[in-house]
Amino acid sequence: MPATFDPDNVLLQDAKTGKIPKEQGSLILKETISNSVMMQLAKYEEMTKHKKEFNYLAEGVGAYWVGEGEIIQTSKPQWLSVSMEAKKLGVIVPVSREFLQYSVSNFFSEVRPLIAEAFYKKFDEATILGVDNPFTQSLAKSITDAGHTVKGDLSYDTLMDLYGVLNDADHDPNAFISKRNNNSAFRGIVETIGNNSVPLYDRNANTLDGIPIANLKSNEMKKGELFGGDFDFARYGIPYNLNYSISEEAQLSSMTGEDGKPVNLFERELIAIRATMDVAFMVLKDDAFAKIEPGTEPDEPEGA
Numbered sequence: 001m002p003a004t005f006d007p008d009n010v011l012l013q014d015a016k017t018g019k020i021p022k023e024q025g026s027l028i029l030k031e032t033i034s035n036s037v038m039m040q041l042a043k044y045e046e047m048t049k050h051k052k053e054f055n056y057l058a059e060g061v062g063a064y065w066v067g068e069g070e071i072i073q074t075s076k077p078q079w080l081s082v083s084m085e086a087k088k089l090g091v092i093v094p095v096s097r098e099f100l101q102y103s104v105s106n107f108f109s110e111v112r113p114l115i116a117e118a119f120y121k122k123f124d125e126a127t128i129l130g131v132d133n134p135f136t137q138s139l140a141k142s143i144t145d146a147g148h149t150v151k152g153d154l155s156y157d158t159l160m161d162l163y164g165v166l167n168d169a170d171h172d173p174n175a176f177i178s179k180r181n182n183n184s185a186f187r188g189i190v191e192t193i194g195n196n197s198v199p200l201y202d203r204n205a206n207t208l209d210g211i212p213i214a215n216l217k218s219n220e221m222k223k224g225e226l227f228g229g230d231f232d233f234a235r236y237g238i239p240y241n242l243n244y245s246i247s248e249e250a251q252l253s254s255m256t257g258e259d260g261k262p263v264n265l266f267e268r269e270l271i272a273i274r275a276t277m278d279v280a281f282m283v284l285k286d287d288a289f290a291k292i293e294p295g296t297e298p299d300e301p302e303g304a
Contacts, residue, residue, distance in 0.1 A: 012107045013100035016246035024108035025242045028116050036120035037214045038127045039236055041175050047237035047280060051085045086239050086280040087134040091118035092252065094263065094272040115275050124216060127281045128177060128227065131220045137283045139227055148290035154185040154224055158292045162228055169287035176213045177227035222294065229289030237280040244275045
């Protein structure tokens with residue numbers, strides 16, 4: 001009977017390909033999910049295959065006032081069918097070749113934060129901003145398609161305009177996505193009630209008008225941008241375990257050395273781990289999201 005693979009006792013040099021050990025893979029996923037803005041806000045959809053079709057409740061049932069002896073009316077809920085497909089997300093992390101002498105478990109304990117950070121940053125930029133996005137949707141695209149962009153500086157007026165476009169579509173925001181460099185502008189958002197000015201930003205709770213703010217860690221998001229919406233209408237799924245492969249001889253075309261040339265692992269006595277995960281994402285309703293972005297609204301044509 002072949003020996004059972006034990007990642008605690010097998011050296012990395014003897015296990016250069018395979019599935020990331022269950023415990024370490026779970027920790028990488030946990031760290032990815034707990035740091036990903038989109039994964040914190042969107043609803044998780046259980047997946048066991050690369051593609052999943054499921055139904056969601058687009059419109060619920062209604063109740064009616066009934067007089068004595070009257071027939072109770074019947075309302076029909078509206079269920080819509082959608083399909084969500086996973087895409088492969090990969091990261092390559094170069095490290096010293098001494099790591100080959102680590103056990104598989106110890107190695108992944110060391111590189112876990114690097115892998116998780118690469119995963120959640122890439123996923124967030126794709127699903128929120130539409131940057132290098134393999135999915136057919138992103139929040140930015142949904143907002144553009146719905147015409148829910150509010151132009152202007154972050155202020156009480158633009159915040160009310162954001163509420164307005166969402167309310168017109170019968171939605172209320174349950175979260176905002178921002179960057180920390182917007183906090184100074186948030187402190188200036190106040191509601192005037194009589195002679196009193198009431199700040200809407202709570203720094204300690206990190207809320208705006210009582211609604212939680214998730215801070216995105218990305219240079220791709222512009223200062224002054226604020227996303228908001230009902231994130232019950234965003235879904236993500238992770239159908240498979242994480243996989244990895246180790247190389248000692250690859251040339252990394254996306255990474256250059258001090259000479260400006262691609263890094264060759266063999267020449268530099270490095271190794272590189274390539275880790276991959278499959279993840280799915282979709283927006284169920286485009287009009288459930290809106291954003292504020294710097295700029296001015298175009299002037300209305302004369303006679304409008």
